[in-house]
Amino acid sequence: MKIIDLRSDTVTKPDRGMLDAMMRAEVGDDVWGDDPTVNALQAATAKLLGKPAGLFLPSGTMANQVAIQSHVAPGDEVILDRESHIFRYEVAAAAVVSGAQFNAIDGAGGFPSAPQIESQIRPADIHQPRTALVCLENTHNRAGGTVFPLDELRKVSALCRKQRIPIHLDGARLWNASVATGIPLAGYARHCDSAMVCFSKGLGCPVGSVLVGPKDFIERARRSRKLFGGGMRQAGYLAAAGLYALKRNVNRLAEDHARATRLAETIAAIPALDIDLAAVQTNIVIFDCARTGMDSEQALRKCAARGLWLASFGRTRLRAVTHLDVGDAGIERAGKVLRSVFR
Ligand SMILES: Cc1ncc(COP(=O)(O)O)c(C=O)c1O
Incomplete structure (x- = not known):
């Protein structure tokens, strides 16, 4: 019996064209920064999301966790939605590896509103943690692949900029949000300080995510990636699948x-x-x-x-x-x- 596997979009396998592109990849040692295919994927993704720099990572979870570690200090608080992937499915990694505390909000359809976030921002008080980061998710997995309404995102972004709190976007499926609405990826990412996108979900790659943000942030993230054991060597074979997917599997x-x-x-x-x-x-x-x-x-x-x-x-x-x-x-x-x- 042929199985129809609809458990997740992560179950896809590379097709012949993708495998050929991987086989032909030009590679180097990416921990030394000299894998041309990884560099090309990082640059292409950063450009699509309108950010200065990108970093290739083995998984979406590691990309989110590296982002959190690059934004916060131990004892800081992160505001996020209670049904978000980072809160529910990342094994409390931010507490374990970055010493961060979560403050989970029940956002409508997975999307915390600006007033909800504002009510949770900590005052300057030696007894309280510092609110150091807001994490958002678009599309929202547990809400059913829903798209963050751009107007609401703008309001959250304006509030966080005023309060000088950075926003990290878990954009594992930001591709889907963009294709569904016609809003370019950068149209969402511009309201966030950092963002990660996954190549191993709807785009059909076997492995890989890219984290994007300002240059100094990505430099810190490169160091965190090493700490997590996520620095890979000839990773261009994997990045080649991402470049192939950008051309063929987004639209x-x-x-x-x-x-x-x-x-x-x-x-x-x-x-x-x-x-x-x-x-x-x-x-x-x-x-x-x-x-x-x-x-x-x-x-x-x-x-x-x-x-x-x-x-x-x-x-x-x-x-x-x-x-x-x-x-x-x-x-x-x-x-x-x-x-x-x-x-
Ligand atoms: C919204 C969201 N973020 C992050 C991830 C983590 O990605 P990975 O499985 O590559 O660690 C997933 C995985 O399903 C996800 O759905």
């Missing part, structure tokens, strides 16, 4: 978004399932199976037995993510499986 994300919408509409037509169609804005589809009497683990097993792999996203919530390895026929079949499991 096609619109196909993933259209398929996610179709899948969401199929789910909405199944009476026992609940879904918020307004939250399906990019390639992530989250739905609830509580009214079927099954929990998400039971539902996952039933779908898997029919060849459809989804991810559990809470006691009765399930997530499907569309990506470049599942085409129209796969989405058709996924719909059939869902109809038969949840009818």
